[in-house]
Amino acid sequence: MRMPLRLMIDLARHIARKRKAGEKYFPLVLMLEPLHACNLACVGCGRIVEYKDTLWDQMPLEEALGAADEADTPIVSICGGEPLIYKHIVELTKGLIEKRRHVQICTNALLLERFIKHVKPNVYLSFNIHLDGMRETHDRVVARQGVFDHCIKMIKLLKAEGYRVQTNTTVYRETSAEELEEMIKLLTSLGVDGMLVTPGYHYQVLSNDIYLKTDEMPYKFYRVRKLARRHNIINTPIYLDFLLGERDLLCSPWTTVTRNPQGWKGPCYLITNGHYRTFKEMHEATDWEFYRTRQDPRCRHCKLHSGFEGTVALDFGKNLRDTIALVRHYIA
Numbered sequence: 001m002r003m004p005l006r007l008m009i010d011l012a013r014h015i016a017r018k019r020k021a022g023e024k025y026f027p028l029v030l031m032l033e034p035l036h037a038c039n040l041a042c043v044g045c046g047r048i049v050e051y052k053d054t055l056w057d058q059m060p061l062e063e064a065l066g067a068a069d070e071a072d073t074p075i076v077s078i079c080g081g082e083p084l085i086y087k088h089i090v091e092l093t094k095g096l097i098e099k100r101r102h103v104q105i106c107t108n109a110l111l112l113e114r115f116i117k118h119v120k121p122n123v124y125l126s127f128n129i130h131l132d133g134m135r136e137t138h139d140r141v142v143a144r145q146g147v148f149d150h151c152i153k154m155i156k157l158l159k160a161e162g163y164r165v166q167t168n169t170t171v172y173r174e175t176s177a178e179e180l181e182e183m184i185k186l187l188t189s190l191g192v193d194g195m196l197v198t199p200g201y202h203y204q205v206l207s208n209d210i211y212l213k214t215d216e217m218p219y220k221f222y223r224v225r226k227l228a229r230r231h232n233i234i235n236t237p238i239y240l241d242f243l244l245g246e247r248d249l250l251c252s253p254w255t256t257v258t259r260n261p262q263g264w265k266g267p268c269y270l271i272t273n274g275h276y277r278t279f280k281e282m283h284e285a286t287d288w289e290f291y292r293t294r295q296d297p298r299c300r301h302c303k304l305h306s307g308f309e310g311t312v313a314l315d316f317g318k319n320l321r322d323t324i325a326l327v328r329h330y331i332a
């Protein structure tokens, strides 16, 4: 299965519970960024630009655990910055697992060996390793030689130790479809449990030209969609159709909320109107219908997976054809 059964059951229960309580705009995933500092400086990383003046701020542990309670999501993705630099990462991970949250640690893998000495495999834990292509491309994106080889070594180690391993690949203009195929086949041979392949995010704070334009996506993602039939690609078939321009989707930015040392970032993972002291304040200050219907000019070229896969999750069961496609996708 591309996603753990327990995670899918918990997600379905969460949606049912929130709907029963009459909530319409509720989150599914918390992107918890306890710090923005990193031990790499990747090309295309919006965080190290947007938060350059506060890079070394670290969230107190109680605040990080409290954010998970406030958001009340079944999935907590610990990202950053590089989360394994965070001084409370072991306590935070264990605390979230105790709260029965599905923890995904999004990491460049450089400090993994140290971390896994302290946190054993758990059904609520998975690693999401950043890998943007084969050796030459990945090392160029992360601006350091040897990182690709280290990631492969860590994937092998994690799998041998019994951890769940996913990868997260950002596709840039220069990434070729052939290289994506080579990488997906390599990761399959290593036993990777799930692969997320998404277009580069055009952060509002970045102005360089490395990101795919909407009309450039179909060629690259046509190959990914074909590969998704035989490989553990996590992107849903509906989202892949959207990337190929074969269907349209509304955005559901409230399904993935972001908390960092500055507060709750709104309205979405990509664009920032402000940071709010509490989840409630952020929620009440945001006109979700405005963003759902992508009226903001900053939404024009956006196909961010968290916003649109959120829509796919919320629409599950509404359309028979899509529902069958999703069930097939997840149990394959």
Ligand code: SF4
Pocket (backbone or CB within 6 Å): 251, 252, 253, 267, 268, 269, 270, 271, 291, 292, 294, 296, 298, 299, 302, 303, 304, 306, 307, 308
């Ligand atoms: S379309 Fe993109 S930028 Fe706009 S709200 Fe959704 S995720 Fe954010």
